[in-house]
Amino acid sequence: MLDAITDQAVIKLGPDGEVVRWSGTAQAMTGYTQEEMVGRSVEVLHTPEDREAGLAGQELDAAEDGRRAFQGWRVRRSGERFLAQVTLAPVYGEGGAVTGFVKTLKDVTEAARAESLFHGLLESAPDAMLIVGQDARIVLVNRRTEALFGFERDELVGREIEVLVPARFRDRHVGHRSGFLADPRLRPMGAGLELYGMRRDGTEFPVEISLSPLETAEGRLVAAAIRDVTERRETEQRLQRQRDEILELSTPVIQVWDKVLALPIIGTLDTLRATRLTEGLLEKIARTQAEVAILDISGVPTIDTQVAQHLLKTVQAAALMGTVSIMSGVRPETAQSMVHLGIDMGRLRSRNTLQDALQLALAVLAERAGTAATAAQALRSGGSR
Numbered sequence: 001m002l003d004a005i006t007d008q009a010v011i012k013l014g015p016d017g018e019v020v021r022w023s024g025t026a027q028a029m030t031g032y033t034q035e036e037m038v039g040r041s042v043e044v045l046h047t048p049e050d051r052e053a054g055l056a057g058q059e060l061d062a063a064e065d066g067r068r069a070f071q072g073w074r075v076r077r078s079g080e081r082f083l084a085q086v087t088l089a090p091v092y093g094e095g096g097a098v099t100g101f102v103k104t105l106k107d108v109t110e111a112a113r114a115e116s117l118f119h120g121l122l123e124s125a126p127d128a129m130l131i132v133g134q135d136a137r138i139v140l141v142n143r144r145t146e147a148l149f150g151f152e153r154d155e156l157v158g159r160e161i162e163v164l165v166p167a168r169f170r171d172r173h174v175g176h177r178s179g180f181l182a183d184p185r186l187r188p189m190g191a192g193l194e195l196y197g198m199r200r201d202g203t204e205f206p207v208e209i210s211l212s213p214l215e216t217a218e219g220r221l222v223a224a225a226i227r228d229v230t231e232r233r234e235t236e237q238r239l240q241r242q243r244d245e246i247l248e249l250s251t252p253v254i255q256v257w258d259k260v261l262a263l264p265i266i267g268t269l270d271t272l273r274a275t276r277l278t279e280g281l282l283e284k285i286a287r288t289q290a291e292v293a294i295l296d297i298s299g300v301p302t303i304d305t306q307v308a309q310h311l312l313k314t315v316q317a318a319a320l321m322g323t324v325s326i327m328s329g330v331r332p333e334t335a336q337s338m339v340h341l342g343i344d345m346g347r348l349r350s351r352n353t354l355q356d357a358l359q360l361a362l363a364v365l366a367e368r369a370g371t372a373a374t375a376a377q378a379l380r381s382g383g384s385r
Helices: 024-030 048-053 055-063 109-124 143-149 167-182 230-250 271-288 305-320 332-341 354-384
Strands: 009-013 019-022 068-075 081-092 098-107 128-132 138-141 195-198 204-216 219-228 254-257 260-266 292-299 324-328 349-351
Touching (some): 024 098, 048 055, 055 081, 081 109, 128 143, 143 195, 143 219, 167 195, 204 230, 254 354, 260 271, 292 305, 292 354, 305 324, 324 354, 349 354
Parallel strands (some): 324 349
Antiparallel strands (some): 009 019, 009 098, 068 081, 081 098, 128 138, 195 204, 254 260
């Protein structure tokens, strides 16, 4: 029966710790044969320092009241040390006296080395690392988690992960983690969303979270890597503000005359810039009640179908607000390119230079003023009759 147990050594000891039975697994684990060990004290397996401290006797004394578990270093016949998980259980005689012990040893050296390596990697990680169980309670955290969130480890272990989530996001977070547990795989959490963590003092900060399943002997756990992205988020916002300012400077809307606006376009016109251009022009039209807008394209290097479409949409939007658009700065090569591409700018008026476009704008204003005066006179005449 003893030899059938292969994952741990089983040894029967007498009341003073001498070996009475020695299993085949004990021989394989320690290198000592049964003939060498029967009758000898089990302390032969202890390290010299533990023998000097009397550790074997202390373990036996502790086990007289019931089963005890220990973990410590043991020594093989070859002198090699190994980490052993040890249990001692007393054997009682008819009068209740302890007549011996059953001792088991399990070599956990590799498991302990792997665990030590895992903990070392966890502690050295630059991100906050948490291990969470299926019940969403925290099992393990590293020192970066303590520094980032302001909690001590013993304040976090055993609590639900939502303790690190702002209250306004907790209901949504429960849905996110439930979704991950239903389909566990390596992926970022809340992709496309802005996620926030909450420190012990209640302050919030933006985070990125990566999740991965972790298969263990205790079942499936979840490893979460949490990174503070406050600095990066601020940098992105600052760059976006700078881009917006550059776009504003590169597409200024200038009032060159009463009710006449000019929009000098310089450089390549992409979708983002075209959108900002249209928005800026329409806001200026609404603010100044402009009736004519001059789009000067002398600074646009090339005109292709996409650029022409952007310009045409701007013209159409201005027309809906009652503003006439005039294109200026059309160079000969630009005109040829537009004809070659078959670009139809509709009824958009155009002039070679900004000066010519301004003269046309004034003519349009005069024409509109005359039409308005005629209409007003007609109304007055109709009213007098």
